[in-house]
Amino acid sequence: MRAEGQAGWFLDQIEETEYRDHSLFHLALTRGPRCQEMLNLKWRDLSLEGSGEVAIHGTKTPRSQRTISLGKENVAQLRKWRKAQQLKREKAGNKWVQSDYVFTEVFSAK
Numbered sequence: 172m173r174a175e176g177q178a179g180w181f182l183d184q185i186e187e188t189e190y191r192d193h194s195l196f197h198l199a200l201t202r203g204p205r206c207q208e209m210l211n212l213k214w215r216d217l218s219l220e221g222s223g224e225v226a227i228h229g230t231k232t233p234r235s236q237r238t239i240s241l242g243k244e245n246v247a248q249l250r251k252w253r254k255a256q257q258l259k260r261e262k263a264g265n266k267w268v269q270s271d272y273v274f275t276e277v278f279s280a281k
Contacts, residue, residue, distance in 0.1 A: 191255070194248035195274050202239050213271040214253065219246050249273070 178200045186193065199209060208227050216226045223241035241249070256275070260267045 191252050191274060194245070194252040197248045198241070198245050201242065201245060204239060210272075210274060212273040214273055215271055217241075217249065217273065219250055219253075222246065223249070 195209065198204065199206075202225075204212075204225075204227060211228075212225065216228065218224050219241075222243055223246035225239050225241055227235070227237050227239060252273070
């Protein structure tokens with residue numbers, strides 16, 4: 172099986188997981204940001220209009236800072252996750268720790 176086929180198969184297998192997980196792996200497999208870059212993403216770094224883009228900051232060298240095009244499928248996945256995250260925030264109430272991180276734990280801790 173070719174790498175593209177394996178990635179597609181994997182994404183199909185996790186389709187029913189939490190939106191956070193699916194959007195995280197979809198972004199990783201289709202756009203290739205480094206692991207730490209993804210974990211440090213903040214919502215303010217993302218543009219979810221049209222095909223979308225993400226600004227990568229806080230890298231080791233200035234040359235590593237860049238903008239990545241997201242593509243429509245990643246935009247759709249991230250919108251689903253943002254909506255689910257907002258519902259989790261409402262449900263958690265005072266337990267929610269406010270952060271702007273895209274990929275968070277249950278109560279928004281990084």
